[in-house]
Amino acid sequence: MILPVIIAILLAFLSNFIVYLLGKLYIDKKINTTLNNIYSIDTNVERIVSPKRKDRKIRIMSRRISRYRNTLFKYNMYKTISLVLLYFTILTIISDYIKGAVIIPIPNQVIDGKPGFLTIPNGAYLIFLIAFLSFLWLSIRPIGK
Numbered sequence: 540m541i542l543p544v545i546i547a548i549l550l551a552f553l554s555n556f557i558v559y560l561l562g563k564l565y566i567d568k569k570i571n572t573t574l575n576n577i578y579s580i581d582t583n584v585e586r587i588v589s590p591k592r593k594d595r596k597i598r599i600m601s602r603r604i605s606r607y608r609n610t611l612f613k614y615n616m617y618k619t620i621s622l623v624l625l626y627f628t629i630l631t632i633i634s635d636y637i638k639g640a641v642i643i644p645i646p647n648q649v650i651d652g653k654p655g656f657l658t659i660p661n662g663a664y665l666i667f668l669i670a671f672l673s674f675l676w677l678s679i680r681p682i683g684k
Contacts, residue, residue, distance in 0.1 A: 551670035558678035
């Protein structure tokens with residue numbers, strides 16, 4: 540009875556940890572490079588004193604800035620899509636391989652009058668959802684400096 544709970548919690552933690560590692564090892568470097576490029580463009584524009592020249596420089600650089608913004612959006616979407624795909628993959632694994640009721644130690648009055656505990660059939664779904672949401676902070680932490 541406790542094994543489905545432990546497996547669901549471990550799978551929720553592992554899925555969020557995999558997305559964290561993906562972000563830390565691959566996406567974080569790409570986002571930092573893009574943010575540094577945007578910062579360098581911003582500092583170059585801020586150094587210009589003349590308003591006309593500054594407007595002209597901003598117009599010239601607007602395509603690069605929009606390209607960098609699209610790159611940031613793309614990498615954040617990669618992270619989100621990988622999180623959602625892992626969530627549904629592990630939810631499918633839980634639905635196929637983990638069967639059984641989860642007993643929660645909350646006193647419950649059953650129909651025949653005997654005291655018992657609250658039993659949730661296929662409660663691994665609920666446990667996985669709660670554990671996934673509780674470990675979500677690990678995978679969606681902000682990336683950057």
